[in-house]
Amino acid sequence: MRIGLAVNQLHHANRDAALYRWLRVCADGIRELQMELHVVGRTYDAMLGEGMLQGYPPLKRYPYGRHGGLMKLVAEVVGLGETRTLDGAIYLIDPVDPSSDYPEAAALKRQCVIHHKPFVSTVAGAIDFIECQRMHAGLEPLPAADRLFAFERQTVALIAHDALKQEMFDFAGAHFDLLSRFATRVATGTTGQGLNELAWSRGWPKDKEWVVRYNSGPLGGDAQIADRILDQRCQRVIFFEDPHVARQHEADIRLLERAVTTVTDEAMCMTTPIVAQRWIEAVKKREAF
Incomplete structure (x- = not known):
């Protein structure tokens, strides 16, 4: 597996920064998986400066971001032949870093969504991602990741754009029992109503909502859920995004995404049905140990 890696400056600024918190948990797992990391220059230099993954052959250095390193990752997510095609990207985002709004940063996420590849933007998400890959490889669960699976x-949060609402309903129906284990489920307006109707058809008590419904996205539902995330009252977002349509409430969607990256150790987001399905399969493998 080949994964692009980039980290905003704040997240490698000191020894307790996000990059190092992630690698202290996951470096051994990365080695076990023999995961090939294609790393933007400054992030690569920071890792080696702290002695992280030194002498690890599948670590590939790319130019600094200002010299096109992040742009190269975007192109490789799209695909440039057998040896230059990435399977996804980890980009630990500082939401107030201006570079997180650069075109190449937005394009990296968008192309991951278009090509149904994982885009990971938080420490919690990066730990979860490596743990899921370990499960698919048949390795034993890491105790350090247990809290993410509680x-x-x-x-x-279960959110879907109009073109993907049916896929969200299908996903929730196929994995109803697992999703019902969460302490709480939340959703924006129309998606939430459809999910509640699904739950009632599956025997969920008629006088009880399966999901807590917020406003529709255009009327501020994304912002309402973002508030929960910031208060650490929402840990996972499954957001089936349609990258091909104009989004009139783009600012609200970005606000939700920024909230996730603000509480980087506590929240994570999955953005396509294929990525979410692979996560479900990893959860089941983990629980079978």
């Missing part, structure tokens, strides 16, 4: 103490 669904009974978590809230999950």
Whole structure:
């Protein structure tokens, strides 16, 4: 597996920064997986400066971001042949860093969504991602990741754009029992109503909502859920995004995404049905140990 890696400056500024918190948990797992990391220059230099993954052959250095390193990752997510095609990207975002709004940063996420590849933007998400890859490889669970799979103490947000609402309903129906284990489920307006109707058809008590419904996205539902995330009352966002349509409430969607990256150790987001399905399969493998 080949994964692009970039980190905003704040996240490698000191020894307790996000990049190093992630690698202290996951470096051994990366080695076990023999995961090939294609790393933008400053992030690469920071890792080696702290002795992280030194002498690891599948670590590839790219130019600094200002010299096109992040742009190269975007192109490789799209695909440039057998040896230059990435399977996804980890980009630990500082939401107030101006570079997180550069075109190449937005394009990296968008192309991951278009090509149904994982885009990981938080420490919690990066730990979760490596743990899921370990499960698919048949390795034993990491105790350090246990808290991320304690669904009974978590809230999950289920959000879908219009073109993908049916896929969200299909996903929730196929994995109804697992999703029902979360302490709370939340959703924006129309998606939430459809999910509640699905739950009632599956025997969920008629006088009880399966998901807590917020406003529709254009009327501020994304902002309402963002507030929960910032208060650490929502840990997972499953957001089936349609990258091909104009989004009149783009600012609200970006606000939700920024909230996730603001609480980087506590929240994570999955953005395509294929990525979410692979996560479900990893959860089941983990629980079978």
